[in-house]
Amino acid sequence: MQQVPVSLWTLVAGIVVTAISIWIGQNHTLMPVQASLQAPLVDGFFNVMFTIAIALFLVVEGTILIFLVKFRRRRGDDTDGLPIEGNVPLEIFWTAIPTVIVLGLGIYSVDVFNQMGGFEPAGHPHSAAHVAHMPGSAIAATLSDTEATTAPTIGIGASPQTLNKPADLVVDVKGIQYAWLFNYPDSGITSGELHIPVGADVQLNLSAQDVIHSFWVPNFRLKQDALPGIPTELRFVATKPGTYPVVCAELCGGYHGSMRTQVIVHTPEEYESWRTENQIAQQQNLNQVVAVNPADLSTSEFLAPHTHDMGISAATLESMVIGQERRD
Numbered sequence: 001m002q003q004v005p006v007s008l009w010t011l012v013a014g015i016v017v018t019a020i021s022i023w024i025g026q027n028h029t030l031m032p033v034q035a036s037l038q039a040p041l042v043d044g045f046f047n048v049m050f051t052i053a054i055a056l057f058l059v060v061e062g063t064i065l066i067f068l069v070k071f072r073r074r075r076g077d078d079t080d081g082l083p084i085e086g087n088v089p090l091e092i093f094w095t096a097i098p099t100v101i102v103l104g105l106g107i108y109s110v111d112v113f114n115q116m117g118g119f120e121p122a123g124h125p126h127s128a129a130h131v132a133h134m135p136g137s138a139i140a141a142t143l144s145d146t147e148a149t150t151a152p153t154i155g156i157g158a159s160p161q162t163l164n165k166p167a168d169l170v171v172d173v174k175g176i177q178y179a180w181l182f183n184y185p186d187s188g189i190t191s192g193e194l195h196i197p198v199g200a201d202v203q204l205n206l207s208a209q210d211v212i213h214s215f216w217v218p219n220f221r222l223k224q225d226a227l228p229g230i231p232t233e234l235r236f237v238a239t240k241p242g243t244y245p246v247v248c249a250e251l252c253g254g255y256h257g258s259m260r261t262q263v264i265v266h267t268p269e270e271y272e273s274w275r276t277e278n279q280i281a282q283q284q285n286l287n288q289v290v291a292v293n294p295a296d297l298s299t300s301e302f303l304a305p306h307t308h309d310m311g312i313s314a315a316t317l318e319s320m321v322i323g324q325e326r327r328d
Contacts, residue, residue, distance in 0.1 A: 017058045025051025035219040035244055035265065037237040038116045038156075042221035045105075045112050052101060117235055120157040155206070155224045155233040167203035167235060169196060175206070175213030175226040177252060178259040189278045194263040197271035198241050204234040214250035217263055223249055238265040 025047050034040060113119065158165065171194065172183040182191045196202050206215055208226040215234060216223040219242075224234040248259035266274060 013062070017055055017062075020058065021051050021055035024054050031221075032219050033240070033242075034221070035238060035240040035242060036217075036221065037159075037239055039219070039221040039239075041112045041115055045108060048108065049105060052105075115159060117157045117159040117162075118155075120159070120163055153205075153231050153233040154227075155235075156222065157233055157235050159235075162201055162235075165201070168200040170203045170205065171196075172205045173207070173215065173226065174209060175215070175248065175252075175259075176209040177211065178248075178255040180213075180215070180246060180248075180259070180261045184275075187275055187279055189275065189282060191278070193261055194246065195271065195274055196238055196263065196265055197268045198238050198265050199268070201237055202235065206232040206234060211252050212250050213248050213252050213259070216247045216249040217244055218247070219244040220263075225250060238263075241265045241267055241270075 028047075028050065030050075031043055031046065034043065158167075170185060172185060173194075174181045174183075179192060180194075182194050183189070184191075194204075204215070204224075206224060206226040208228045210228065212228070213226040214223055215226055220236055220238070222234060222236055224232055226232060243262050243264050246261045246263050248256060250256075252259065
């Protein structure tokens with residue numbers, strides 16, 4: 001019986017490994033639902049890396065299993081193994097392949113980063129969170145910081161398709177221990193949740209009051225640090241209406257795990273309705289505040305009517321007030 005050449009076995013094994021790797025790499029369910037224009041770019045890069053990882057795993061582990069069986073010590077065999085000194089062609093091969101893979105992934109990642117707008121965070125005036133002034137509150141300075149800077153912005157900016165075009169919606173985002181505050185300069189709305197219309201080019205101007213926070217939306221495949229004193233930017237387009245979690249991905253203190261909120265992607269009609277309702281509600285709250293003497297209220301009492309609109313719990317409000325008082 002004629003023996004099958006090793007080269008043919010190698011070819012068959014290569015075809016099988018390639019087919020399995022591509023199928024698993026393109027059909028896994030490891031990532032959440034895509035909800036932004038940038039998500040397919042990130043997922044495409046991840047799928048390529050995962051496919052390569054599966055192929056390497058099958059080759060390495062498959063070779064180990066074959067060698068364990070084929071070259072196992074037989075019963076009664078007390079001879080020494082072959083005195084193999086090395087194989088220069090093989091060493092060059094297994095050094096060259098990872099080198100080519102790493103260089104290829106590096107070039108691919110730069111292209112993805114550029115398409116997402118990573119090379120275009122423009123140096124334009126960047127405002128911190130513009131929240132309405134609330135006199136008599138110890139935390140008012142934290143929420144009404146209106147400092148501006150023209151320092152170059154760090155982060156994800158305009159994509160090549162939107163370069164030199166203003167964003168459809170600009171939102172100032174401030175991270176504080178342990179909440180996210182969202183201010184809409186065009187309408188004066190302040191919220192503890194991010195509301196945006198689907199299909200709009202949204203620009204988030206990120207800042208941090210105390211320590212480094214990280215604004216992460218898994219469904220958008222986007223994450224950007226919010227740094228104290230250094231403006232950062234995150235620009236994206238949401239493609240699917242729904243409610244998606246926002247997580248702080250940077251350890252920022254004892255209650256870091258509770259620093260969560262959500263981004264709600266509306267249809268254009270729903271977003272306009274939300275904006276109109278909140279403008280009216282916040283104007284009514286402002287009138288109530290004016291009717292009361294702020295000097296007679298504690299910080300917690302003064303802010304209590306606004307916590308629901310901003311999506312901040314009573315416990316979070318109390319920790320914010322205590323933290324501010326300690327810093328003062």
